[in-house]
Amino acid sequence: MCGFLTEFSFNSNITGKSIFTNLLGLSKHRGPDSTEIFSCDHYQLGFNRLAVLDLSENGNQPKYSPSKRYHVVFNGEIYNYKELKTQYKLKNLKSTSDTEVLVHLLDLLGVKDTLNALNGMFAIAVMDVQANTLYLARDFAGIKPLFYGMSSNGLVAASQFNQVFKHPWFKDSLKLRADVIKEYFAFGYMQAPNTIYKNIFQVKPGECIVIKDNETVERFSFNKEIATKEEMLKCFEKNQTKAALMKAVERQLVSDVPLASFLSGGIDSPLITALAKNKKPDLRAFTLSVKDDALDEGAQASLYAKELGINHEIQQVKETDLISEINKHFMFFGEPFGDYSSIPTYLITKKAKEHHTVMLSGDGGDELFFGYPRMLDIVKNRHWFKLPILIRRPLIRLASKLKLNKTWGPFHYKTIGEWVQGKQAYIFKNQLNEFFKDAEFSNEFKELYNFEHANTNKDLILKLRENEFFGHLQRVLVKVDRMSMANSLEVRVPFLDKEVVRETFNRLPETFQSSNDLKKTLKLLMLDFYSSSSINNKKQGFAVPMEKWLKGPLKKEVKTLVFDTAFYGAGLIKTNAIKDYVKDFYANKHEAAWGVWHIYAWQKWAQCEGLIQNNLN
Known part of the structure; x- marks a missing residue:
């Protein structure tokens, strides 16, 4: 795992070394082991390395292909690099790193096929x-970030948003986008390909952008075969799912540095841990235990660890430890984020x-295997939407009075x-419309929530999975990437292995009518490793008592940032409506802690990046 910065000048006028070095330094926590920069008259490549495979200098970047045609910086891991090395009979490699396999493949296959x-x-x-010509590409699941900006001077691409918007080609001409800011306030993150600034974007998951001669000449998607194929749709099969997951875990256990697995009290990470223990008997599991019954997963995780017979490390912390990290954790986002x-x-x-x-983590299990109760609620009640809303409403009222309806x-x-x-929104539509004058959501966001063609149960189920995968999961991946990289820790996601996703995208639940059907395949797989009495089928999460915190230790700072500080983006946002919303929260007129946190996190991000200053009065 690493952080990189790329600059491609359209007029052979790259920025100075000190500026480029300082911008690269913003991602030093992503790669503390080594830093290297290459510069010529029309492009620069900078790289901060976290050494994981081949710890020698042979694994450093930027790296040329053997022919010297391709010059590469690459953040992440290629899990099938050993298979590719064998498949394409690659020889004369000087290292055991996946980066060297990548550059050899570029010479052999070209960019698209690679x-x-x-x-x-x-x-x-x-x-x-x-x-x-410059190529920018991002993995099909969007696990690793890639931001870029286009100006008349050239293109800047980087692992972090702030490395782009602070670049001299952009920092003095930033223009905010009301539609994307509105999306952030509702959902707490920036959905690719957009950012809150015009002319600064994200590469979409599974997309490659080709830039030449002052313009984007091509965009193409790769790994299209992962998409659902109507003719191949079948019900989930436990053994095939297990085989795909086992291979994924085995591929992701390759490391030249200490590797362990997160172990929670739910379903997903315990399953990944069990599969990993099967391949790596000396695997260690790690759990964070909070001295608060409402927050703690330690006891349930210990039950799992005991059944597996695994080395289990439990780190105990207090609620105050979490609170004490809030300010510091904001320093590592570089972008507005509200989860x-x-x-x-x-x-x-x-x-x-x-x-x-x-x-190793268990992220992705809910999205791929239908783990969210909200998905079930929608499928069970889709029949109401066959009726016009004016007819629907009185019928729903009547059904509710007769206790025949439980959802509104x-x-x-x-x-x-x-x-x-x-x-999925944390600030509802009517409230958002009070915050923003005329802004709608972006076209890309509208398309993500376009269920117009989901006319059958099957179509609806497939669209819900697609929505969760390219929507909510992206927010989860931002959170995990930014926070793990803040601590120079690589987190791998076996559920999002290419072969696992290919397998699951062409599978459906046999039935989807009750809570027993949520992640049913994974629950059945758990029985291969754990006794039924120990399995926690109730959805587990690391709960944060945010309302208590906002009205307690965070209250003073929230009020300072909202009421006594210039509001970032005030020209596009009705700040009086924002202030009233926060006032009403503290007056106990509503309990929307998530919404208040999104507002606080927005201001906190702007403050951390030097975009606003305190004390208006």
Whole structure:
């Protein structure tokens, strides 16, 4: 895992070394082991390395291909690099790193075919020196970040948002986008390909962008075969799922530094841990335990560890330890982000780093295997949307009085897409419209929540998975990447292995009508490793008592940032409506702690990046 910065000048006028070095330094925590910079008259490549495979200097970057045609910086891991080395009979390699396999493949296959061959998590910048063309590519699941900005001077691409918007080509001409800011306030993150600034973007998951001669000449998607194929759809099969996961875990156990597995009290990480223990008997498991019954997963994780007979490390912390890390954890985002589960994620990765450099996680299980109750609620109540809303509402009222209806979503939302959006949003639509003058969501966001063609149960189920995968999961991946990298810790995600996703995207639940159907395949797999009495089928999460914190230790700072500080983006946001919303929270007129946190996190990010100053009065 690493951090990189790329600059491609359209007029042979690169920025000075000190400026470039300082910008690269913003991602030093992502790669503390070595830093290297290459500069010529029209491009620069900078790289901060976290050494995981081949710890020698042979694994350093930037790296040329053997022919010297391609010059590469690459963040992430290619899990099938050994298979590719054998498949393409690569010889004369000087290291055991996946980066060297990558550059050899570029010479052999070219960029497009190389990207299609990769199984991993990655963000890659490839300079084709011969054609004076830059390629930017990001793994199909969006695990690793890749931001870029285009100006008349050239292109800047980087692992962090702030490395781009602080670059001299952009910093004095930043223009905010109201539509993306509105999306952030609702959902707490920036959805690719957009950012809150015009002319600064994110490479979409599974996308490659080709830049030449002052313009983007091509965009193409790779790994298209991962998409659902109607003719191949089948029900989940436990043994095939297990085989795909086992191979994924085996590929992701390769490391030249200490590796362990996160172990929670739920389903996903205990399953990954069990599969990993099967391949690596000396595997260690790691759990963060909070001295608060409402927050703690330690007891359940210990039950799992005992059944596996695994070395289990439990780090105990207090609630005050979490609170004490809040200010520091904001320093590592570099972008607006509003999911406050980032706080325990920061602390658990900080503690894990004390003894390990690589961790396995269970992220992605809910999205791929239908683990969210909200998905079930929508499928069970889709029939209401066959009726016009004016007819639907009185019928829902009547059904509710007769205790025949338990959900009010179809009453409040005109379409299924609006209901899905409402279930995932933390500030509701009516309130958002009070915050923003005329802004709508971006076209890309609208398309993510377009359920117009989900006319059957099957179509709806497939669209819900697609929405969760390219929507909510992206927020989870931002959180885990930024917080783990803040602590120079690599987190691997076996559920998002290319072969696992290919397998699951062409599978459906046999039935999807009750809570027993949520992640049913994974629950059945758990029985191969754990007794039924020990398995916790209730969805587990690391709960944060945010309302208590906002009205307690954080209250003073929240009020300072909202009421006594210039509000970032005030020209696009109705700040009086924002202030009233926060006032009402403290007056106990509503309990929307998530919404208040999104506002606080927005201001906190702007403060950390030097975009606002305190004390208006």
